[in-house]
Amino acid sequence: MDQLFSMLRLVYDGLLITNLIFFSIALIKGKKDFKFIFLYILASILTEGCSYLVEKNYVLILGEQSNAPLFLAFVFIQFIFLSLFYRQHIVSKEFKKWFPYLLFTGLVVAAAPYVWQPSEVMKHTMWASLITIPVLLIMSVFYFLQLLNDKKGYPYINIGIFLAIGSNVIYLTSIKFQEDVDHWAGRITMIINLFTTIALHILLLYQCYKYFKSQTRPSIT
Template sequence: MEVLVLFKINNLYLIHLYFIGQFILLGLFYKTLLGNNPLQKKIVVISMYSGLLVLAVQYLFEPELFFKFNLLEIILTSLLVVFFALLYLYNMLLNNKRYYYITVGLIIYLLASTVLFLVGNLTIDLSNDFKLITWNLNAFFVLVNQLFILYEWNVSFRTNKAI
């Protein structure tokens, strides 16, 4: 993306790879975690196919959205992943707390970044300082998410070996 910016080439279309890739990977992640409940797995799979179908139809009829923030894509992919995470969090009430902190971090990050990306189209005509604030806020929430992942790793996977 940085190379495209250096050559003054629009790189906004790459954000679609990010959102759709995140949606597919996290959807599959939560589908795997919901392995004990076939109904919930089916809900995740149907939601994923439905979401991808809606986006494919939208891009078919509005291909110019490849070069803009696609608000439907942002809302649909992020909120479906939040729904999957909340479904898994609900299941954790009775079961073990595996991937609890990752799930909480994802929910916080996705809700916050969804709002910030929705503001993306609105900030195009605003000052660079204001745009920088929104992207710095997004970077902060990425950091918060990474800290939740690090804490999960520390709690779940780190071996405490005495030297």
């Protein structure tokens, strides 16, 4: 089980690097629609890299070998960038009107416990994720409904986001029930969560591939 998890982590890391390259090229070619997804991928890579340094004890955070602050920072960065992606592509005037309030409220509610008790930053807590992920899921559903009426858009990105963050919130809420179960059972839930994250990045890559394919034109001979 541990070997499978390690193998999936390698696949995930490879997809992160591949997507960073492909989305960088797309941005250079002028595909501004992908800018927030690119920033999300970049944040994922930086989080993974910094977590590795902490895990190997090369870097300490506030004198502790804990990646909890990195995880917390990523939760907020993920919320901001994916929210801005939906703000960019959901055309509803009502959504755009209420978006700043939704984003601000989500950030304030998610950050409040860490402001009141800063020591919580050094702990692996679920609060920020359980506040921000449902908001992203709501945005994802809004975008799904839009795509049903307007075929133009990025369905593969949206499906990937929905699967990955939906699985993530299920995984986080199940953690406290895993305390008294065997190691392998906990590993299974981690593998399922990682698998959906890999699925997200495969779908991101496929959406980017479709963009590149749309830019090719048959040569005239």
